[in-house]
Amino acid sequence: MSGRTRARWTASAVVAAVLALVLAAVSVPAAAGDPWWCNRPYDPAHPLAWRNVRTDAIALIDAGRFADAYESVWQRYRAEIAALPGIAAPDMRVTARATLDAYLRALAEEGRENPQIWRGTEIPGQDRLVYELGPLFDGDAARALTIPCAVFEPAAGESVGEMTAYLFRALYRVGNYGDLVYGQAAAAAMASRTFESYRNMVFNGLPMWPWELWANGLFVPDRFTAPPPRTQLVLLRPGAAPALRFDGDKDSEMDLALLLEPVGFVRYTRDDYREWWGGSLLVTITQENGVGYGAQLRWNNLTFGVAHHRKPDDDLLYVSVDLYRLVLGEDRRTDSADAFLQGVRERLRERLPR
Numbered sequence: 072m073s074g075r076t077r078a079r080w081t082a083s084a085v086v087a088a089v090l091a092l093v094l095a096a097v098s099v100p101a102a103a104g105d106p107w108w109c110n111r112p113y114d115p116a117h118p119l120a121w122r123n124v125r126t127d128a129i130a131l132i133d134a135g136r137f138a139d140a141y142e143s144v145w146q147r148y149r150a151e152i153a154a155l156p157g158i159a160a161p162d163m164r165v166t167a168r169a170t171l172d173a174y175l176r177a178l179a180e181e182g183r184e185n186p187q188i189w190r191g192t193e194i195p196g197q198d199r200l201v202y203e204l205g206p207l208f209d210g211d212a213a214r215a216l217t218i219p220c221a222v223f224e225p226a227a228g229e230s231v232g233e234m235t236a237y238l239f240r241a242l243y244r245v246g247n248y249g250d251l252v253y254g255q256a257a258a259a260a261m262a263s264r265t266f267e268s269y270r271n272m273v274f275n276g277l278p279m280w281p282w283e284l285w286a287n288g289l290f291v292p293d294r295f296t297a298p299p300p301r302t303q304l305v306l307l308r309p310g311a312a313p314a315l316r317f318d319g320d321k322d323s324e325m326d327l328a329l330l331l332e333p334v335g336f337v338r339y340t341r342d343d344y345r346e347w348w349g350g351s352l353l354v355t356i357t358q359e360n361g362v363g364y365g366a367q368l369r370w371n372n373l374t375f376g377v378a379h380h381r382k383p384d385d386d387l388l389y390v391s392v393d394l395y396r397l398v399l400g401e402d403r404r405t406d407s408a409d410a411f412l413q414g415v416r417e418r419l420r421e422r423l424p425r
Contacts (some may be wrong), residue, residue, distance in 0.1 A: 108236065109193055109200065109220030118151050119144070119237035121244045128245050135261040138175045140245050145171060148238040155229055163235050166214050170204040171242070173214075177207045186246035189239040191218065202239060262419040268299045268342070269415045273408040276344040277337050277369075278395040282306060284411045291415055305335035305351050310374070312391035314357050328357040330376070330391055332367060346371060353378055355389065363387060 107113050115122055124144050131140035145168075152164065170188075178184065188207065191200035198221065204214040222233040269291075273279065279287060286306050291299075310330035335351025348370050355363040355378045365378030367389070376389040 108223040109198060111220060111223035112225075113240075117237050119148060119234060119241050121241055124241050125244070128241075132245070137178060141171060141175060141242060144238065144241045144245060148234060151229075151234055152231060155231065155234070163216060163231055166204065166216055167235055167238060169212075170207075170214055173205060173207045173211050174242075177211075180208065184246040186243045189243035189246075191236065191239065193220070200236065265299060266412070266416055266419060268344075270408075270412055271342075271344045272299055272303070272339070273411060276339060277303060277305075277347060277349075278393070279303070279407070279411075280308065280395065281407050283308065284407055288411055288414055291418055301339045303337040303339070303347075303349075305332050305337060305349065308332040308335070308351070310391045310393055312355075312374075312376070312389040314355065314360065314387040314389055316360070316385050316387050324359075326357045326359045326387070328355045328363075328387075328389060330355050330367075330389065335367070335369075337369065353389075355380075355387070357387070360385065360387060367391070 114120060117123070124147055127143045128140040131137075131143060148167075174185070174188070185207070188204060189202075191202045193200055198219065200218045200220065202216040202218070204216060205211050206213055216235070218232045218236050221227060222230050222236070227233070273284070283304065283306050286304050290304070308331070310332070312328050312330055314326040314328040316324045316326070331354045332351035333354060335349060337347045337349035339347045348368075350369065351367045353363075353365045353367040353376045355365070355376075357363070357380070360380040361382050363378030363380040365376055365386075367374055367376030372393065374389075374391040374393070376391060377386055378389065379386050
């Protein structure tokens, strides 16, 4: 073969190689940005492909319903599995569900995504994908799944293994960085609403003494998606009240008393925390009747209590006055509340997904 002929063949080979690379590069977008399966094509038209499940998932993420976003993909998976003839591989479905439950628990506790666990690893020379699916938190079990690459062959048809692999790929897309942007914005909005609810509780609700703010701060949830509690702890709360004694044989008498609520609760009935009811244990001290023990009911700013005094052996009725505003006033309430709310803000910020 002449030098000119060899040169012509060499040029043809180079052109052919370049065309092959171009065609390969052009073919990748058909997989909708997803890697192929073990050099088998990813089917963007598959029922569990991301573009077919993303609408519902993203809508739920936007609403701050992260667990429901994952569940929406799982329910689609269940429906597709149920339609397969000759259901097989139940252990694979059980493992997938156990992993999702563990993932959602870790997400609720930590408030952070970890989508990489849904990515399988191809074992070179063995033509299979291995998924390491746990443990996801302290005490969680180790789980693993193996899916042969042969299930992705176009001629293989639908199978539990193929459906499970597409499920995992979709779950990865729910939690990966691009979609977490939606979650971060929704989480920030939800944390803002939660903070505003706490602000309503401390400024609109029953005023809390500094030690009550500290005690109630212990119940601020660790999940940024959790609403503030509707129940407020009452602890060592002082008060003052007239004491009324009713005796069938004597005239009614009035005495003055100092009150202490050792422990009790308030339950809010409105979202703005402007109405509440509750109850407490009651200890009273009066000048004429000594120490008494009983209980007190509260409806908004009205409180009614009954305490039994042994000397004399009588029950006294109390209509009490809250001492908070008389002793501390609104300015001190604002100072204490600001410190409490700063702690709430920092805890919510720590739990936001990053």
